[in-house]
Amino acid sequence: MSEEFLLAGSGFGALLLLIALRAPVGLAMLLVGAFGYQHIVGWEVLANYLKATPWHLFASYTFSVIPLFILMGAIAERGGLAGDLFTAAQALAGRRRGGLAIGVIGACAAFGAVCGSSVATTATFGRAALPELRRHGYEPGLATGTIAAGGTLGILIPPSVILVVYAISTEQNIAKLFMAALLPGLLAALLYIAAILVLARRRPEAMPPAPALSAAGRRAALRAVLPVLAIAIVVVGGIYGGIFTPTESAAIGVVATLAVALLRGSLGLSGLWQAVRGTAETTAMIFVILLGAEVFNAFLALTQAPDLLALWIAEQSLPAYGILALLLLSYVVLGAVMDELAMILLTLPIFFPVVTALDFGLAPDETAIWFGVLVLVVVGIGLTAPPIGLNVFVVAALARDVPMARIYRGVLPYLAMDVARLLLCAAFPGLSLALVRWLG
Numbered sequence: 001m002s003e004e005f006l007l008a009g010s011g012f013g014a015l016l017l018l019i020a021l022r023a024p025v026g027l028a029m030l031l032v033g034a035f036g037y038q039h040i041v042g043w044e045v046l047a048n049y050l051k052a053t054p055w056h057l058f059a060s061y062t063f064s065v066i067p068l069f070i071l072m073g074a075i076a077e078r079g080g081l082a083g084d085l086f087t088a089a090q091a092l093a094g095r096r097r098g099g100l101a102i103g104v105i106g107a108c109a110a111f112g113a114v115c116g117s118s119v120a121t122t123a124t125f126g127r128a129a130l131p132e133l134r135r136h137g138y139e140p141g142l143a144t145g146t147i148a149a150g151g152t153l154g155i156l157i158p159p160s161v162i163l164v165v166y167a168i169s170t171e172q173n174i175a176k177l178f179m180a181a182l183l184p185g186l187l188a189a190l191l192y193i194a195a196i197l198v199l200a201r202r203r204p205e206a207m208p209p210a211p212a213l214s215a216a217g218r219r220a221a222l223r224a225v226l227p228v229l230a231i232a233i234v235v236v237g238g239i240y241g242g243i244f245t246p247t248e249s250a251a252i253g254v255v256a257t258l259a260v261a262l263l264r265g266s267l268g269l270s271g272l273w274q275a276v277r278g279t280a281e282t283t284a285m286i287f288v289i290l291l292g293a294e295v296f297n298a299f300l301a302l303t304q305a306p307d308l309l310a311l312w313i314a315e316q317s318l319p320a321y322g323i324l325a326l327l328l329l330s331y332v333v334l335g336a337v338m339d340e341l342a343m344i345l346l347t348l349p350i351f352f353p354v355v356t357a358l359d360f361g362l363a364p365d366e367t368a369i370w371f372g373v374l375v376l377v378v379v380g381i382g383l384t385a386p387p388i389g390l391n392v393f394v395v396a397a398l399a400r401d402v403p404m405a406r407i408y409r410g411v412l413p414y415l416a417m418d419v420a421r422l423l424l425c426a427a428f429p430g431l432s433l434a435l436v437r438w439l440g
Contacts, residue, residue, distance in 0.1 A: 008303040011036045015296070015346075025342040026285070029292030036299035049298065057294055058287060061247065062168055067283040068250035069159050072235075072257050073115030074275035079261025081228045082124045085110050088225035090132070090210065091218040098200030098207040100136055101146045102193050104129045108150035109189040110225075112157030113232035114253060116164075117282070118383050122151025122391045126398040139206035140402045142199065145410020148391040149192060152380040152418075156185035158236060159250065161286070162379055165341060166372045169348050172365070174246045175239050179435040180369045181376055182236075184425050188380070191417035199413060227260045240439055286341065293345030300349060320358040324374075324426065327351050331378040332385070340379045340390070366433055370425075373432040377425055381418045384411045 011032050018028035038046045057063075076082060089103035089110075096102075107129070108121055115121055126147050133143035155162050158178035167174040200207045235253040238244035244252065261267035267275075318326075330351075334343045355371045356364055383391045386408050396404055425431055 005303075007036065007039070008300055011296070011299060011303075024288070026288035026290075026292040029289070029296040029342065029346070033292065033296030033299040037295065037302065040299070040302045050295075053294060053298075054291055057291060060168070062164075062174075063287075063290075065159075065164055065174070065247045065250050066161055066286060067279055068247065068254055069116040069161060069164070070120075070282050071275065071279040072250060072253040073111075073117055073120050073154075074278050075254065075257045075261055075267065075272070076111065076114050076228070077120060077124045078267060078271040078275050079257065079264070080266040081114075081257070081261065082107070082111050083128045084221075084224045085228060086125065086129050086132075088221045091221040096200075097204055097209045098196045100129075100133055100138065100210050101142070101196045101200075101207060104133070104146050105150045105153070105189055105192045105196070108153040109157050109186070110229065110232060112153045112155070112185070113159070113236050114228065114257065115154050116159040116161045118151050118154040118380070118391060119394055121154030122148060122394045123398070125150060126395050130395075130398060134399075136210050137208045139203070139410075140399065141406040141410035142203075142206050143410070144392075144395045144399050144402050144407045145412075145414065146192075146196070148384050148389070148395045148407065148411050149414035151391045151394070152383050153185065153189060155383075156181065156188050156376065156380055158182055158185065159239075159246070160376065162341065162344065162376055163372065164246070165286075165290070166344060166348070166375060169345060170352055170368055170372070172368050172372065175242070176369055176436050177372050178236070178239055178246070179439055180373050180432045182240075182435055184373055184377060184421065184432055187421055187424070187431070188377075188418070191421055192414055195413040195417050231256045231260065240435070242439075289342050289345065293342065296346065297349045320360055321426070323354065323358060324360075327355065328374060328378055328422070328426070331375065332381060334382075340382055343382075344375060344379065360429065362429060362433075366429070366436070369436060370429045370432050374422070374425055377418070377422045381415065381422070384418075385415060 015028055015032045018032065019025060034046060034050070037049065085107040086103060089106040090100060092103070092106075104125060108125055111121055111124065115124075130143060130147055133146070134140065154160075158181050160178070160181060163177045163181055164174055166172070167177050196207070231253055234256065235249050238249045238252070239246055258267070258272075331343065331347070334347070352368070352371070356367055358367075360367055360370075362370065383389060386392075389408070389411070392404065392407050392411060396402065396407055399407075
């Protein structure tokens with residue numbers, strides 16, 4: 001084994017050790033990357049690198065889309081718009097057995113179009129929907145599992161912060177990635193609903209129907225949700241139609257969401273301050289991870305290990321789909337022990353050149369976009385799969401009387417649907433590329 005591989009492997013080992021010791025992921029990557037960088041080129045070169053890199057990284061106009069989408073979701077959450085979505089979905093589907101769970105999935109999908117964050121979606125509907133599910137007699141594991149799985153739609157339905165980071169890291173078009181993710185995201189919602197319908201037939205006592213609303217109540221619930229749907233159509237439709245850039249669309253979404261919340265009187269100054277503060281904290285966390293990944297990947301580039309690994313993989317006799325399966329399996333394994341954003345930023349410099357060098361019968365830019373969707377799907381699996389499953393931890397914090405093992409059992413039917421969707425998206429690239437080819 002070459003010295004480069006040993007050095008890169010030692011860096012990964014040190015990084016995983018720091019993460020296991022509960023060091024912040026961004027700080028762990030920054031420390032290991034800086035130490036490795038210095039080991040190769042010296043302190044003076046490292047100092048010059050750190051003097052310029054943060055500025056060039058964060059002064060990018062493209063990165064402004066991240067805090068804007070986060071702020072839009074935060075305002076929607078604290079302005080009560082998510083609650084309106086659940087009420088409307090409950091009015092449409094709540095009367096049948098399993099209908100409230102279907103309402104959660106539908107509301108999460110709609111909220112994902114104005115949020116872009118899985119954790120925020122999970123926390124929002126954990127507060128808005130979980131008490132209703134429990135009050136109507138839903139089995140606690142299925143109720144919490146439904147919310148944890150539905151929360152993943154916050155990143156699967158565009159806009160998605162994860163996709164923005166992927167696009168910037170791989171120099172891909174954000175709008176095309178959003179187009180590519182829409183159909184797989186909607187497919188996720190449909191498969192989740194199919195899982196609920198099957199469960200409702202097999203375990204009817206676990207998903208009782210809710211009392212029917214009056215016609216006037218249903219009309220009121222649907223009217224209340226129209227502004228949210230209009231914002232989602234403008235934000236996402238503006239990007240797809242080429243009317244706005246993603247950053248412009250996010251800015252318009254922030255203004256529109258704020259205007260709706262203020263006009264309805266559902267957002268006061270304290271709520272607005274909490275939204276801004278929460279956005280600043282989340283953005284700072286993401287940017288620290290971005291900087292740490294940038295330094296760590298610069299260290300890996302100096303070792304030349306990613307290039308050597310890509311060359312070695314290319315020389316093997318494995319078919320293209322065999323290599324793809326190994327890479328996706330690596331994401332599943334890493335997603336069980338690492339933060340999803342950090343995992344993507346760490347692996348893309350190694351995996352992306354490998355994938356784009358393989359022949360899947362697609363143009364290079366289509367391969368890059370398709371792989372981005374597959375990565376997004378795997379990230380969604382990591383958000384609910386044991387032993388980490390960040391969404392499960394979020395729900396567990398809201399439902400302290402439900403054991404973690406019970407929540408994981410409630411998530412299993414949705415995980416099965418996620419695996420089926422991953423296989424479909426991998427086997428049929430056109431599922432991801434149809435809108436890109438039509439609108440692009």
